[in-house]
Amino acid sequence: MKLFNKVAIIGTGLIGGSLALALKKKGLAEEIVGVSRHKKTLSLAKKMKVIDKGSQDLEIIQGADLVILATPVNTIINLAPEISKVIAKGCIVTDVGSTKEAIVSRLEKIFPRYVGSHPLAGSEKRGIASANAGIFKGSLCILTPTINTDRIAEERISNMWIKLGAKVIRLTPAAHDKILSFVSHLPHLVAFSLIGAVPGKYLKFASGGLKDTTRVAASDSELWADIFLSNQKNMAKAIALIEENLSKIKSAIKRRDKRLLIKILKNAQDKRKALRG
Amino acid sequence: MKLFNKVAIIGTGLIGGSLALALKKKGLAEEIVGVSRHKKTLSLAKKMKVIDKGSQDLEIIQGADLVILATPVNTIINLAPEISKVIAKGCIVTDVGSTKEAIVSRLEKIFPRYVGSHPLAGSEKRGIASANAGIFKGSLCILTPTINTDRIAEERISNMWIKLGAKVIRLTPAAHDKILSFVSHLPHLVAFSLIGAVPGKYLKFASGGLKDTTRVAASDSELWADIFLSNQKNMAKAIALIEENLSKIKSAIKRRDKRLLIKILKNAQDKRKALRG
Structure with missing residues (x-):
């Protein structure tokens, strides 16, 4: 069952790429587009069939019903305003950042339907070449909803992680x-x-x-x-x-x-x- | 080719037990006897065919041409005088202790044919049940000969480690x-x-x-x-x-x-x- 129509992954590294692969494998997304600073990453991601389309430009995420920010913490915060200009108001946004207070307090002001995620599934490896659909299976994924979080968006994000094999738990960002x-x-x-x-x-x-x-x-x-x-x-x-x-x-x-x-x-x-x- | 006739292992834990297994597998010892404080360890060691005979008493090492001390550092130092009373003057003695200055300075005074060894092949596991003949293969084994070390004994100990698959290097105890x-x-x-x-x-x-x-x-x-x-x-x-x-x-x-x-x-x-x- 498709959970999402068009999923946009911002940052197609180890986690972003693995997430794209896992969503495809489980048939949870109709289409996956990727954004990266690096042309090489995008062509490798396409070659590996991690994404359907890729671009260095945020325009490509237009029409997405789910945006996943998978860049380093600072870049997540810095890119958010620009992303909000491209996507529709109803678009669900999540991130996979390793810290949550700074990200959540900023992003929930920018996106009406934002839910913070942190899948505990990284490693010392990095980059699309190490992407692996299996890394979320049996892992823990922490969601950090607040009183401002859209409950339907939260349920859909929780559902996504569960379908990828993660055990979801909820904590405050702090x-x-x-x-x-x-x-x-x-x-x-x-x-x-x-x-x-x-x-x-x-x-x-x-x-x-x-x-x-x-x-x-x-x-x-x-x-x-x-x-x-x-x-x-x-x-x-x-x-x-x-x-x-x-x-x-x-x-x-x-x-x-x-x-x-x-x-x-x-x-x-x-x-x-x-x-x- | 048998390198030794009767080998005595003092302390049949992870390292002592693995060493016994490896010596047997490579056919380097005619007979292996083990000493442990614990009856249970000895019966398990015999059951696993790690040793031929075992005892809580040092008498069993009589007639050995190689004694290997594989107990914790302090016990190596404390047992040495008693061991020297049981074995023949020509018996080669080595240990596998993790520090060498204290051990070598003490043991080379007690045993005429002593050579310090330290195989870098441990793990967080412990005990005879985890013994494994393969742990020395490809590992590093440090020998710590001094000016007092019997050169023939040193060569035979070096030869033993090499035959077990270790790369031997020599360092001063310090x-x-x-x-x-x-x-x-x-x-x-x-x-x-x-x-x-x-x-x-x-x-x-x-x-x-x-x-x-x-x-x-x-x-x-x-x-x-x-x-x-x-x-x-x-x-x-x-x-x-x-x-x-x-x-x-x-x-x-x-x-x-x-x-x-x-x-x-x-x-x-x-x-x-x-x-x-």
Whole structure:
């Protein structure tokens, strides 16, 4: 069953491209058009049959009944006014940005039928070439409706994610950004800090531990600078907490307090074991 | 070709058990005996055909021409004097401990034919049940001979690791501990700190980023307390470096210095991309 007639994806990278592929595979969209800054991306997207048509120009999204913004956080906010001039008032708009407070407060003023989404389905990979229809299956998708959100639009967006195999949950934009600062943004920040601390000449000795722990540091630097800056206050608190933990462990090692050290590590070990995978 | 007649493995856990399996598979040992504190481990090891005979008592290692110590760092040091009373003077001794300065300086005084080894082939798993003959294939094994090391013993140990599929390199114990503090011990310490910082109620929102970054925090807490304490000075320096990096990123976020933030993250990203896997 087609949920949408014409879907426009703004930003045909890993997430945008994967979403287009998944919508096609599930037969949820009649037509999918893509917008990218890069001609190469668009021709690859067409070649891979990710999109039906592509353009560097926003004109192509005219007549869409669903627009999905899948660019970095800042670009989502910057493109919104221009997009609103091209689409019809009834068009449903969503985004897949990694922070929600800044985006939602801005976009719900611009679009009458806007619903914030955040599928927790990214990876350190980037770009259309890594697009994969399966990445949403079994993943979590957070929706961030507010009192201003059009309920029918919210239901249709929720329905879309569910049909793509995601488990949908709803959070306020503020709760989303706080939680994500711990479960996603801090791990990335720590991975960047950790690989930065390892002298380059020692990298040839890296085994599984270092590789796992820093894998997400291969993620795009501009994208993540944007995310950290758009979640500034929560990041400050999350960083303070890990600094506190590092300091506790450092001090236990310095004082050779084995009992305390084991207690701290055991707590962490139990928490990690509760996570699967 | 049998390299050894009777091999004794002290500590039949993940590494000791995998080593026994690998030695058997490659036909490098005529007989393998195992020592463990735990009766259950020994009966499982025999059932899995990891060892031919097992005992909680060191008497069983009598007559061995190779002894491999595969217990936590502290236990290696504590057991050495007792082992030396049971084995013959000509017996070759090695260990697979994760730090080398403390172990090597102690063991080379106790055993006339001792060679320090560190196969970089562990994981967050533990115990004989996870033993796997293949974990050394393609891995790195660091040997830490000193001016006191018996050259024939060193060659035979090197030969053993090569036959198990490892790439052998030699470092001084001091260089080993410094390098490992960055490429293995710090990543573990950071993973423990990071999962410790995430509020438990948020764990259900964890996706791949947090899971990868904290995977090694599921490692055994006592084992790692031992490693950190036996590499105290290097850990202090390594922790200072990541604290410095965290602080730089924190300050760039606080001052909204996007250019600097991207520069720091890009540096880290480039370094991580140079690592495979």
